[in-house]
Every structure is written in C-alpha cells, then in structure tokens.
Amino acid sequence: MYKKMKKIGKEILKEIALSFFFCASIILLISWLYSKEIRFGISLINKIAIVENKKSQPITYNEIKKRLDHYPNYKEKYGNLKIPTINVELPIYHGDSMDILRYGVGHYAGSYFPGEGGTIIFAGHNNTGFFRELPNINIEDKIEVETLYGTFYYQVTETKIISESDLASFPLQNESEVLILYTCYPVTSLGYTNKRYIVYATRIEDIYE
Amino acid sequence: MKKILILLLILSLGCMQSINAMTKEQFTEKLSQTYNINGYEFKASKDHLVQLERYLNQNELSESDMDYISEKFDEAIEILKSEPIRSIEEVTISQKSKLIPIVNDISSKTSVKATVSKNTIIIYNLDGTEFTRVTFLVKQTGRGNIYVMGSLGIVFLGFWTMIRKKKENV
Structure with a gap:
C-alpha cells in the first residue's frame, strides 16, 4: 500500500514538474517577445506612485546665479536624456533610489543639476535596457539633456570601467559642468556586480557644433 | 550616522539663514570646515554640502526654529566627542541611540521635517514635499x-x- 502511494505521489510530482516546465517556458517566451510592452504597461500603472508632486512649485532657472530657484522634488520627473548614436531616450527623475531606477534615469541628489556648472551624476539600470547600450557609446558622441527649464548638450570625452568602491571616479566639483552616466557592468549581468561602466561628457553649447 | 550628521548640518544651515550677523555664505563656509573631534578630522562630504546649499536656497526658516536647531547641533557634536571614534563611519550604536532622538526632536518642535529609518534619512521641504533622501553615492x-x-x-x-x-x- 505504502509503495503504491509512493509511486502515485512520484507520478503526481512529475506531472506537476512538467506542467511548471511548460508554463515557465511560455512565460519566458512571452516576456522575451513582449518585454518592452510589458515594461511600458507597468510604468503606466505605477506612474502615479513615482511622481508624488502635488504641492511643488514651478522649476525655474536663474541665468545669473547659474542655479535653480526652485528644484524638482525627490522622485519628480524633470527631463529627458537623449543619446542619438545608441538610440537612448529616457526620462530623468530627481533621485536615484531603487524604485526610481525602475522607470528611467536617476539623478543623484548630491550632484548638481544641468546648467549649474558642476558635476551631474545619472544612474541607469543595465539589463532592463535603459543603459544597456552605454558601452557602445563613442568618444565625441553627443548627449542631449532636455529639462523643464532648458536643454543642455554634452560631448563624450571618456569612458571606463571601475570598481564600485572607486568613489574618486565621481569627482564632485563646481568649476566645470561634467555629466557622468554610469551603470552596472557587465551590462548583461542579472544580479549583483562590483564593477561600473562610466561615461564622462563635458558641456558644449550646441549639439550640432 | 554620517547621514544623521549631515541631516543636522542641513538643519543647522537652515537655522543660521536669518541671523543678521552671519550671511548664508559665511555659514556655509563654517559648515564646510573641518571639525576636530577626539584628535581626528570630521568634515561634511561635497555631495552633502551640495544638498545643504540647495535646501537653504529654497527654504526660509523662522529665527526660533534656527536657534533651536543650532542648540541641538551643538549637542550632537558633544555626542560625537563622547566616544573615541576616528570617523563618522565609526559612530557607535550608543551614540546612534542618542543622535536619532535629536533629529526626531527637531522634527517635532520645528518646521523642518525629517524621518530616520535604518538605511535612509528623508528630508522634507517646508511645503511638505520630499527634498531628498540621504543615501550612498554609487548605486547597484x-x-x-x-x-x-x-x-x-x-x-x-x-x-x-x-x-x-x-x-x-x-
């Protein structure tokens, strides 16, 4: 009796395993074929959660002081990042917490804003497609940062791979405007990595110069 | 605990804003200086000073708030001096247990609001919107x-x- 029950149990488990196998295969196939559509749908559903800005003041830029008079709130979308040579066009959010990075480029709050003449640091996920193409960027490629208070242009000057603990590669200064983009490396990694791919770009007056 | 000290620096910077004898620039200069605590140098990092300046540029504080926060900041410095730490990263659990109530006290008695959790400090603008979260520089x-x-x-x-x-x- 016990042997019979054991055999039946084994058969049931096998059938369950086979069912899971086929279901998982179908899920993987759908997520691979329609990954962009799924991400877009999720971002639409969560849009209200990411932008909590019911009382914010208008974001304004003071040309004389080279500072913003009013800043975006944390988690607020305030611009778009465009890199034509690698087909990147992404929203920019103030802040770079993990929930922000799910929806676009995160602006490190301890760095300056575009137009303020200092170091600007943007982070983006690698394997979900946001900054996946970053290693394909070339020196002298143009970057456009379109914000609610103006559009700013940058030209790539350097790229490199660093250790995550190498904070000296993120020099915070306010003598010249430098845009730093970074993502986890290798860009195909699925989980934790201890390396970062960094792109440095200096500000230029016009993207067409 | 670096985060708590920076929070207190932000709160103190706001506090000093409307003191006529000291300009905002002078107070920023003061906060960017190095503190000697137990023979070691303590200094706010550049990224946190950037946020200090930004906070002050868009938030006006009352004189009473500023006086209160300034006193609490001095208390926080004394707490740091109370144990032989060599850097902000070495702040002990005992010191942490004394620093967090200072932050909560400031939040409850002044218009400057902040919340402290295990890994994050959230600082709010005076209009209630979120100003920033104090986190590490390089993200995963x-x-x-x-x-x-x-x-x-x-x-x-x-x-x-x-x-x-x-x-x-x-």
Whole structure:
C-alpha cells in the first residue's frame, strides 16, 4: 500500500514538474517577445506612485546665479536624456533610489543639476535596457539633456570601467559642468556586480557644433 | 550616522539663514570646515554640502526654529566627542541611540521635517514635499531578476524530470 502511494505521489510530482516546465517556458517566451510592452504597461500603472508632486512649485532657472530657484522634488520627473548614436531616450527623475531606477534615469541628489556648472551624476539600470547600450557609446558622441527649464548638450570625452568602491571616479566639483552616466557592468549581468561602466561628457553649447 | 550628521548640518544651515550677523555664505563656509573631534578630522562630504546649499536656497526658516536647531547641533557634536571614534563611519550604536532622538526632536518642535529609518534619512521641504533622501553615492544598478532566475530554475527542473522519465521508459 505504502509503495503504491509512493509511486502515485512520484507520478503526481512529475506531472506537476512538467506542467511548471511548460508554463515557465511560455512565460519566458512571452516576456522575451513582449518585454518592452510589458515594461511600458507597468510604468503606466505605477506612474502615479513615482511622481508624488502635488504641492511643488514651478522649476525655474536663474541665468545669473547659474542655479535653480526652485528644484524638482525627490522622485519628480524633470527631463529627458537623449543619446542619438545608441538610440537612448529616457526620462530623468530627481533621485536615484531603487524604485526610481525602475522607470528611467536617476539623478543623484548630491550632484548638481544641468546648467549649474558642476558635476551631474545619472544612474541607469543595465539589463532592463535603459543603459544597456552605454558601452557602445563613442568618444565625441553627443548627449542631449532636455529639462523643464532648458536643454543642455554634452560631448563624450571618456569612458571606463571601475570598481564600485572607486568613489574618486565621481569627482564632485563646481568649476566645470561634467555629466557622468554610469551603470552596472557587465551590462548583461542579472544580479549583483562590483564593477561600473562610466561615461564622462563635458558641456558644449550646441549639439550640432 | 554620517547621514544623521549631515541631516543636522542641513538643519543647522537652515537655522543660521536669518541671523543678521552671519550671511548664508559665511555659514556655509563654517559648515564646510573641518571639525576636530577626539584628535581626528570630521568634515561634511561635497555631495552633502551640495544638498545643504540647495535646501537653504529654497527654504526660509523662522529665527526660533534656527536657534533651536543650532542648540541641538551643538549637542550632537558633544555626542560625537563622547566616544573615541576616528570617523563618522565609526559612530557607535550608543551614540546612534542618542543622535536619532535629536533629529526626531527637531522634527517635532520645528518646521523642518525629517524621518530616520535604518538605511535612509528623508528630508522634507517646508511645503511638505520630499527634498531628498540621504543615501550612498554609487548605486547597484543591476537588477536581481529573481523572477527570471526562478523561471530558469523551473525550466531546468522540467528538463531533469523529462530526462528521468525517458530513462525510466527505456
């Protein structure tokens, strides 16, 4: 009796395993074929959660002081990042917490804003497609940062791979405007990595110069 | 605890804003100086000073708030001096247990609001919107996609089961 029950149990488990196998295969196939559509749908559903800005003041830029008079709130979308040579066009959010990075480029709050003449640091996920193409960027490629208070242009000057603990590669200064983009490396990694791919770009007056 | 000290620096910077004898620039200069605590140098990092300046540029504080926060900041410095730490990263659990109530006290008695949790400090503008979260500079931007990994695990389990079934049939 016990042997019979054991055999039946084994058969049931096998059938369950086979069912899971086929279901998982179908899920993987759908997520691979329609990954962009799924991400877009999720971002639409969560849009209200990411932008909590019911009382914010208008974001304004003071040309004389080279500072913003009013800043975006944390988690607020305030611009778009465009890199034509690698087909990147992404929203920019103030802040770079993990929930922000799910929806676009995160602006490190301890760095300056575009137009303020200092170091600007943007982070983006690698394997979900946001900054996946970053290693394909070339020196002298143009970057456009379109914000609610103006559009700013940058030209790539350097790229490199660093250790995550190498904070000296993120020099915070306010003598010249430098845009730093970074993502986890290798860009195909699925989980934790201890390396970062960094792109440095200096500000230029016009993207067409 | 670096985060708590920076929070207190932000609160103190706001506090000093409307003191006529000291300009905002002078107070920023003061806060960017190095503090000597127990023979070691303590200094706010550049990224936190950037946020200090930004906070002050868009938030006006009352004189009473500023006086109160300034007093609490001095208390915080004394707490740091109370144990032989060499850097802000070495702040002890005992010191932490004394610093957090200072932050909560300022939040409850002044217009400057902040919340402190295990890994994050959230600072709010005077209008109630979120100003910033004090976090580490370099983020982990690789997504640990447990759903993909879980699915792959199930797929391999399925392959294993199929192979075993074939062997049994043979």
